[in-house]
Amino acid sequence: MTGIDVTQQASIAYQAMLKVIETSEPTVAEAIRQELTDQRTSLKLIASENYASLPTLLAMGTWFSDKYAEGTVGHRFYAGCQNLDTVEAAAARHAEELFGADHAYVQPHSGIDANLVGYWTILSHRVETPGLAELGAKSVNDLSEQDWEELRHRLGEQRLMGMSLDAGGHLTHGFRPNISGKLFHQRSYGTDPATGLVDYDAVRAQAREFKPLVLVAGYSAYPRRVNFATMREIADEVGATLMVDMAHFAGLVAGKVFTGDEDPVANAPVVTTTTHKSLRGPRGGMVLVDDEFAADVDRGCPMVLGGPLGNMMSAKAVALAEAKTPAFAQYAQDIVANAKALAEGLLRRGATLVTGGTDNHIVLVDAATSFGLTGRQAESALLEAGIVTNRNAIPRDPNGAWYTSGIRLGTPALTSRGFSPEDMDRVAGLICEALEGTRPAANSKGLPGKAKYAMADGLAARVHAEADELLGNNPLYPGLEL
Template sequence: MPTTDVTAKATIAYQAMLEVIATAEPTVAEAIRKELADQRGSLKLIASENYATLPTLLAMGTWFSDKYAEGTVGHRFYAGCANVDTIEATAARHAEELFGAQHAYVQPHSGIDANLVAYWTILSHRIELPALEELGVKSANDLSEQDWETLRHRLGDQRLMGMSLDAGGHLTHGFRPNISGKMFHQRSYGTDPATGFIDYDAVRAQVREFKPLILVAGYSAYPRRVNFATMREIADEVGATLMVDMAHFAGLVAGKVFTGDENPVGNAQVVTTTTHKSLRGPRGGMVLVDDEFAADVDRGCPMVLGGPLANMMSAKAVALAQAKTPDFQAYARAIASNAKALAEGFLRRGATLVTGGTDNHIVLVDVATSFGLTGRQAESALLDAGIVTNRNSIPGDPNGAWYTSGIRLGTPALTSRGFDADAFDRVADLICETLNATTAATASNGKPGKAKYEMAEGLTSRVHDEAHELLDANPLYPGLEL
């Protein structure tokens, strides 16, 4: 069906949907309309956000939402799940074919859920049957608290090593306030202080000394590619399981931008991901595993998860099917090339970037060095000007994780709208114009503030006008009229 026909049908569907919602709660219907207007009218550069396709969005709002389906395909704890089996099996098949994975588990509700499922999958798999028999039980589900303490000790005190938060890792990679930092005896690896790049020799030395049970690779704010083949070699040296969280860059893997040593699937035994972000699907998660972990990961519900969200699994199936097309591969290549254009635009204008550039979808700007601002000040000033970003820590950040010294930018969302390299260069110019005309303001106690800022008069309206030229040239859901 031609795109124009799809859009015309979607317009009718959404208009009817909003009318029906308004009969029950008009405030919600109006908020939905306003959210679309807000997204259409702003430059969205949050690296973890995107725009799902209309078929994907429509797949979320069906009566699959009404089904309980604990268990997995063919092994449910509820009757009447034949259609759920169909959509879950379809989503898993698409994921396996798209990524070249041996087995896919598509039930996780989010990336954090996917990581928890993965951790418990690895732990369950590593508990050897003789050890269970010694404890007088047949299944890990029968273990007492004391039994688990004994097994944690036998498993090297459940040690986990992941990238530190300020170097670009995620809070679920062992950050102490997160459950992952409480489940495991944890240690982090960072990046080279001089370059911001991963120092594989340093990681190897840390792994040899700490001997983790799980070595986690992947990132949420590292603007470079990772050699996952080298990370697997490091993990194998100490008998660790390599787990990769590719939530941010799954679209670049699916689109064949990351291949060979830079493709986590085939190098890591366990790979987790979200299905939104660069993959451009619904909000949710997945776990891809080698066959040896398949039986363990399929127990994600009830091991970690509650009932799977069948409506979201159906939307995952739609998005994964779309990601198998040549059009998606072209989209993935554009994400990476647009990120380079954005980075080069900043560098030409004198801004400082962590690692000096990018070769994925992320650009991390050191706003403290470049503009004399905290990340929070820069984020807020840009939002005033209609540019949506998020503040982010940089390696060795003196301002901590709340105020930060950086802003993280990503190219997936605006690339979905059709922005090209020239458009992203203009985006870099608008950001630099805004931040150069923003100054840190003093707090009420007269000391330098980390949150307050002042902007030059007339700046926001001028930047808004220039941004709207780009937005109007690259409309969001063109032809969709609500």
């Protein structure tokens, strides 16, 4: 990921940093050291996690964290922001060039913030929004369900359609307990029950009937690509604005794995993303828009956000510059090759996968069908064996969103470590070995439980030892000493 000179310099920097932190709070310094140890000694397969470069990590710990900078470049509500102007402009310029976007807004603190900015950008562009005071409320926490109904009415009965949570969408795509499900009259589209794939004809029919203001595309647990050109046609047909949440696959867009009809930026006027998943940057968000939405999105602060995080914007600039290199483009290709190898290895060993495979970075395992386990049991057993995953709902999941029936796997992090398709096949073998030797255990009432599990004697240690061999062949931040 980085050259040896950079690593040597980073070692010196981190050693000095930890010594300074220890003078104020040694517990924090030790937790930082332990976190690196834990990440080095586990197979990280969480699809939403990655490893940022050492320059990106170092850019987060600077004096930019001390500066308020509400507003936009050259138009701040605080004095002395000229240096933050420099880094924010650099981050935006890199994003625009990398993705071919008309305009980039790099202030959002997270993907959820980016989605809220995206929604309000569309709303403020199309309707005049009332204030909370008109409803007699001091904050959104004071709004009753009747107040929300009135607010939606005043906003013109605005409607949103997004992928359902169990089909692979995100809670910010209209999930009712989320703010996105309260701002809008919401309806979800799912996937074909037989294939698990998006049925564009069904989405079109639903959109014609529901007539949403916003059609949301994108996913957090859908293991296939999406035709965004078709989604744009559907949105245009019903007078909706297409907004794509590419938080998970932004790195695949940046690396030109997704092009043409599969490129969200080329097909949607509003695109939101995180910067820390497959894009391999700092934790944060970003919104890319066509020119017609530029003035609206630049009001993200104070529309949704408070003061932007200058240290994170500087780290975004570093990561986005790295993503413009040929090495990153190859990395993006490797992510997909590794995901295919992982999926094929699981299928060959008898596992059942949602949609039968993958053509992006995500593999979604039906743990209930494959191994007779809930997602929570599978997640916990794998963690004990040194494999970090997350449980995830599958379409029409009988175990709900908490226990789930699936586990979601992703390849961006292990690809950053240098894992090959052959390595990923071995990882598939370890996953199956661990889960085949795990069974549900009774709960405190002696009934079949959804959380407790039992592994065969010595199995976790044996799998962990094999994982350690793979990890040793692909070290994390090689040469970095703390």
